[in-house]
Amino acid sequence: xxELPDVExxxxxxxxxxxxxxxxxxxxxxxxxxRNTNGPGLGRALAGxxxxxxxxxxxxxxxxxxxxxxxxxxxxxxxxHWTAAAGEPHPYDRIVFELDGGELRYxxxxxxxxxxxxxxxxxxxxxxxxxxxxxxxxDREQLGELLSRRRGGIKAALMDQxxxxxxxxxxxxEVLWRARIHPSRRANGLSRRLLDSxxxxxxxxxxxxxxxxxxxxxxxxxxxxxxxxxxxCPRCGARLRRSxxxxxxxxxxxxxQRKPA
Ligand SMILES: [Zn+2]
Numbered sequence: 001x002x003e004l005p006d007v008e009x010x011x012x013x014x015x016x017x018x019x020x021x022x023x024x025x026x027x028x029x030x031x032x033x034x035r036n037t038n039g040p041g042l043g044r045a046l047a048g049x050x051x052x053x054x055x056x057x058x059x060x061x062x063x064x065x066x067x068x069x070x071x072x073x074x075x076x077x078x079x080x081h082w083t084a085a086a087g088e089p090h091p092y093d094r095i096v097f098e099l100d101g102g103e104l105r106y107x108x109x110x111x112x113x114x115x116x117x118x119x120x121x122x123x124x125x126x127x128x129x130x131x132x133x134x135x136x137x138x139d140r141e142q143l144g145e146l147l148s149r150r151r152g153g154i155k156a157a158l159m160d161q162x163x164x165x166x167x168x169x170x171x172x173x174e175v176l177w178r179a180r181i182h183p184s185r186r187a188n189g190l191s192r193r194l195l196d197s198x199x200x201x202x203x204x205x206x207x208x209x210x211x212x213x214x215x216x217x218x219x220x221x222x223x224x225x226x227x228x229x230x231x232x233c234p235r236c237g238a239r240l241r242r243s244x245x246x247x248x249x250x251x252x253x254x255x256x257q258r259k260p261a
Pocket of ligand 1: 233235238253255
């Protein structure tokens, strides 16, 4: 499921292939994935304009086009695919941007993501809903301030896009495991030492993952083992635990991440 580092990879991909190109039209092969207008409406708004430099906020890719802005959320299985040849699209290519010199295709097997349009002058949050600051930009002081307002569990707080944008299930588990914080600990009850550690690990995990355009499933990473049967902690060898937190399956080490009584 795409989180901040994956979308950061899509942003770079978009910049590499689509930035600066003239938009000739849009083919909505699955009209339901054009979320807040329809295929022809999206095409009319964009045709004849050029894509400008894309940005990202949380899990949203933001692609301005000389007035209107295209917003893409990748849901669970979304991705971008560029092709210079106009061949037959992939069965899961839902929306095709016909550009000068090729096509940028939004591909999504499970169809939880999609494409939104913000017309000129419309605030982007009208489309995305309220979003907290991007996780990449949140420093130690701001992190402490944001979490101090939350009485619920730390993992749920980290995954709440309105509080901090960009963190999902895998990223929150990886960061909490590195910082040795139990996922159900109270968000506003962390010591200064744990907050320091959380902030440090958050930035380490994001910076490293951004280079891979995903959370790397490398040796020494929780993400590398978490889905294996009988998975053990890469640090201490304890059998990893799982439970449902905020509707997602949290994975943690019962030895390193103890919940205070
Ligand atoms: Zn452990």
